[in-house]
Amino acid sequence: MSVAEMTDLKEYCLEVARRAKAASFQLAQVSGAQKNRWLKESAAALRARTDEIIAANQLDLAAAPDYGLTAAAVDRLRLTVDRIDGIAAALEEIAALRDPIGEVIESSRRPNGLEVSKVRVPLGVVFFIYESRPNVTADAAAICLKSGNAVILRGGKEAIHSNQAIVRLLGEAAKKNGIPEDAVQLVATTDRAAVGHFLGLDELIDVAIPRGGEGLIRRVAAEARMPVIKHFAGNCHIYIDAAADLETAIAVTVNSKCHRLGVCNAAESLLVHADVASEYLPQIAAALIENGIEIRGDQPTCELVPQATAATDEDYDTEYLGPVISAKVVGSIHEAIKHINAHGSHHTDAILTRDLAAARMFAAAVDSAAVMVNASTRFNDGGEFGLGAEIGISTDKFHARGPCGLKELTSYKYVVYGEGQIRQ
Amino acid sequence: MSVAEMTDLKEYCLEVARRAKAASFQLAQVSGAQKNRWLKESAAALRARTDEIIAANQLDLAAAPDYGLTAAAVDRLRLTVDRIDGIAAALEEIAALRDPIGEVIESSRRPNGLEVSKVRVPLGVVFFIYESRPNVTADAAAICLKSGNAVILRGGKEAIHSNQAIVRLLGEAAKKNGIPEDAVQLVATTDRAAVGHFLGLDELIDVAIPRGGEGLIRRVAAEARMPVIKHFAGNCHIYIDAAADLETAIAVTVNSKCHRLGVCNAAESLLVHADVASEYLPQIAAALIENGIEIRGDQPTCELVPQATAATDEDYDTEYLGPVISAKVVGSIHEAIKHINAHGSHHTDAILTRDLAAARMFAAAVDSAAVMVNASTRFNDGGEFGLGAEIGISTDKFHARGPCGLKELTSYKYVVYGEGQIRQ
Numbered sequence: 100m101s102v103a104e105m106t107d108l109k110e111y112c113l114e115v116a117r118r119a120k121a122a123s124f125q126l127a128q129v130s131g132a133q134k135n136r137w138l139k140e141s142a143a144a145l146r147a148r149t150d151e152i153i154a155a156n157q158l159d160l161a162a163a164p165d166y167g168l169t170a171a172a173v174d175r176l177r178l179t180v181d182r183i184d185g186i187a188a189a190l191e192e193i194a195a196l197r198d199p200i201g202e203v204i205e206s207s208r209r210p211n212g213l214e215v216s217k218v219r220v221p222l223g224v225v226f227f228i229y230e231s232r233p234n235v236t237a238d239a240a241a242i243c244l245k246s247g248n249a250v251i252l253r254g255g256k257e258a259i260h261s262n263q264a265i266v267r268l269l270g271e272a273a274k275k276n277g278i279p280e281d282a283v284q285l286v287a288t289t290d291r292a293a294v295g296h297f298l299g300l301d302e303l304i305d306v307a308i309p310r311g312g313e314g315l316i317r318r319v320a321a322e323a324r325m326p327v328i329k330h331f332a333g334n335c336h337i338y339i340d341a342a343a344d345l346e347t348a349i350a351v352t353v354n355s356k357c358h359r360l361g362v363c364n365a366a367e368s369l370l371v372h373a374d375v376a377s378e379y380l381p382q383i384a385a386a387l388i389e390n391g392i393e394i395r396g397d398q399p400t401c402e403l404v405p406q407a408t409a410a411t412d413e414d415y416d417t418e419y420l421g422p423v424i425s426a427k428v429v430g431s432i433h434e435a436i437k438h439i440n441a442h443g444s445h446h447t448d449a450i451l452t453r454d455l456a457a458a459r460m461f462a463a464a465v466d467s468a469a470v471m472v473n474a475s476t477r478f479n480d481g482g483e484f485g486l487g488a489e490i491g492i493s494t495d496k497f498h499a500r501g502p503c504g505l506k507e508l509t510s511y512k513y514v515v516y517g518e519g520q521i522r523q
Numbered sequence: 524m525s526v527a528e529m530t531d532l533k534e535y536c537l538e539v540a541r542r543a544k545a546a547s548f549q550l551a552q553v554s555g556a557q558k559n560r561w562l563k564e565s566a567a568a569l570r571a572r573t574d575e576i577i578a579a580n581q582l583d584l585a586a587a588p589d590y591g592l593t594a595a596a597v598d599r600l601r602l603t604v605d606r607i608d609g610i611a612a613a614l615e616e617i618a619a620l621r622d623p624i625g626e627v628i629e630s631s632r633r634p635n636g637l638e639v640s641k642v643r644v645p646l647g648v649v650f651f652i653y654e655s656r657p658n659v660t661a662d663a664a665a666i667c668l669k670s671g672n673a674v675i676l677r678g679g680k681e682a683i684h685s686n687q688a689i690v691r692l693l694g695e696a697a698k699k700n701g702i703p704e705d706a707v708q709l710v711a712t713t714d715r716a717a718v719g720h721f722l723g724l725d726e727l728i729d730v731a732i733p734r735g736g737e738g739l740i741r742r743v744a745a746e747a748r749m750p751v752i753k754h755f756a757g758n759c760h761i762y763i764d765a766a767a768d769l770e771t772a773i774a775v776t777v778n779s780k781c782h783r784l785g786v787c788n789a790a791e792s793l794l795v796h797a798d799v800a801s802e803y804l805p806q807i808a809a810a811l812i813e814n815g816i817e818i819r820g821d822q823p824t825c826e827l828v829p830q831a832t833a834a835t836d837e838d839y840d841t842e843y844l845g846p847v848i849s850a851k852v853v854g855s856i857h858e859a860i861k862h863i864n865a866h867g868s869h870h871t872d873a874i875l876t877r878d879l880a881a882a883r884m885f886a887a888a889v890d891s892a893a894v895m896v897n898a899s900t901r902f903n904d905g906g907e908f909g910l911g912a913e914i915g916i917s918t919d920k921f922h923a924r925g926p927c928g929l930k931e932l933t934s935y936k937y938v939v940y941g942e943g944q945i946r947q
Contacts, residue, residue: 517902
């Protein structure tokens with residue numbers, strides 16, 4: 100790439116961000132009804148113009164071998180009539196959610212008569228960076244706009260034609276409903292350098308949200324000058340307390356580990372209290388092994404479970420995202436908590452117990468976005484928590500923690516009404 | 524400084540941060556009653572041992588000429604019996620505030636019976652960097668601990684002896700009340716390199732809060748690997764709408780500009796609607812000039828106010844923190860809003876109007892932490908808003924915006940109770 104082209108790319112990114120910022124100011128004033136009409140008309144257009152989107156998707160599928168996509172990746176990329184209907188239905192669900200903007204979060208009348216309100220407002224501009232699946236395009240645009248934010252979408256190169264077709268349609272519906280077209284912009288270039296340029300524009304972009312592999316997320320977190328909503332990993336734990344119910348422990352452990360292997364809220368490590376290890380661990384292990392899971396354990400685990408292999412220190416820090424679980428016998432709930440806070444990724448951790456004091460202690464002391472008591476780690480999810488729609492899960496403590504829905508894409512301002520009050 | 528000493532400094536900072544992190548885990552479990560006892564005993568100790576603190580303060584005052592402190596800076600550094608009583612009273616006021624930790628912010632029972640609660644928790648470890656006044660030491664420690672956070676205090680070298688005396692006393696009161704002593708640590712070195720080391724420890728420190736001049740804040744924001752709560756500047760505006768009441772406009776403008784010149788919520792720029800400029804601007808200007816304020820205006824302003832001098836473009840972007848105000852005649856409320864969003868610092872901006880639609884539009888469209896309608900900009904303050912205590916004001920939109928009190932130093936976690944629920 101020549102210097103002239105590099106300058107052009109930088110200028111292009113700056114222009115996209117400036118347009119997004121200008122759109123965000125307009126968008127902050129758009130009514131909930133307008134946003135919902137946009138969502139519903141977009142859904143209708145997706146269904147009406149399915150052929151057009153499938154045709155664009157065909158171009159991406161044809162190019163897939165050039166990108167060396169796996170069969171699974173090609174499947175995720177493929178759009179069908181059913182899948183497009185699913186995308187449309189998701190937009191309609193977001194339309195049905197309550198508009199978060201304008202909510203008075205708190206208010207008070209001060210002794211001097213000032214009325215102080217804390218009012219929910221959009222963050223402004225979201226830069227959303229994601230990998231292949233084109234359904235994410237419509238979903239992310241809908242969540243951002245419903246929460247009053249302009250969005251700059253940077254999808255994977257593998258899905259560029261599908262994404263363009265979807266965004267074109269969303270833009271047309273926006274125009275019809277008095278929503279600035281620049282509220283949803285798809286980055287026109289697949290040049291990776293563009294991401295770096297956007298991540299430097301902290302005066303124009305209010306938050307960056309990467310969704311994809313850990314490499315992408317680490318790159319975004321390292322380069323971004325603006326705040327990032329992210330989670331790096333989900334090394335989630337199941338702790339079987341001395342007072343756990345065995346049947347429940349087996350069912351929850353198997354569900355947490357085996358329901359879906361490749362997701363961030365899947366269990367990756369099993370801790371069992373020494374008092375029940377000899378009775379419980381062989382049975383829990385048998386159920387896991389029956390589901391095709393390999394167990395890597397400490398010495399007591401290996402003694403109780405002949406099929407287990409010896410775990411290394413590294414195993415306890417590993418998010419397998421596959422059919423492996425680490426296991427360890429702990430002497431107390433305190434040891435379990437300490438292990439989780441040291442080796443976990445502050446994502447989702449569960450205790451199995453019938454003991455109230457143990458449940459309360461675990462819930463208070465485990466420093467994670469979600470703590471489950473007698474429930475599967477798989478429930479840490481915006482839909483399961485009733486947030487309605489989710490743009491990601493955060494393991495940070497700042498701003499948003501856990502599933503991020505509409506509210507997590509908002510800020511607030513103080514609005515103060517008086518009749519000429521001055522400070523004494 | 525030798526390499527060995529540099530390594531020592533880095534190790535020292537790491538050790539302080541590790542201790543703070545360990546203390547933060549303990550602190551998250553300390554009861555509100557314990558924290559309040561600590562605050563009250565600390566207040567009592569401050570009053571009982573005033574002599575000890577004044578003696579330490581004398582050492583700082585004696586060294587002040589070496590640091591080239593101005594008379595005003597020496598005055599801010601000086602501790603007297605009355606000032607120490609004021610510090611103690613502030614701790615008692617914080618004790619009287621409601622404990623934010625453990626509050627259930629939201630909760631729901633899901634269709635599958637899961638009970639999902641969003642529970643307020645501490646952020647963890649705060650790194651607080653500030654300049655000279657030693658009263659800030661006790662205040663910051665109290666706000667951080669009351670909100671369940673461990674704090675690493677980095678005060679100015681000019682106040683090191685006073686700060687050490689205060690922190691020693693707070694530490695003794697902590698020990699007596701079952702609060703980990705490492706919950707409040709004062710950085711023992713005044714080496715500036717230490718700040719850089721701490722700002723790199725994002726695994727151990729959850730938030731950095733700089734309080735001081737813009738240079739300090741910019742340095743912290745640029746170097747910090749963790750989130751920062753900050754405001755760079757307060758270029759606050761007063762907009763006199765066509766429907767403003769003249770007497771109110773004069774009183775609020777004078778109060779906003781003149782009540783205290785050197786503070787972030789003082790007005791720095793005056794915008795007047797063209798329809799009322801010829802009548803109002805001369806009278807408002809006269810009141811400002813009477814209070815010793817210099818006016819720098821655009822051409823229409825200079826024509827209406829003979830004492831005004833011509834403003835440069837730079838004037839409209841300047842936070843004077845002194846007896847100067849920029850002024851401009853605007854053709855409409857839209858022009859005023861656009862000017863404020865482009866030139867302001869998103870801190871505090873006020874409209875003077877009797878027109879409901881104008882007030883509502885201004886409140887919605889001005890992108891600032893606080894928008895005042897018919898009230899002085901000086902009211903953007905934790906105490907004035909009823910937050911009770913304030914550790915800073917944020918002009919960011921992420922996490923906390925406006926005055927930051929106890930709640931703004933917290934995060935939340937999801938705690939989920941079930942009876943063995945698994946995901947289908």
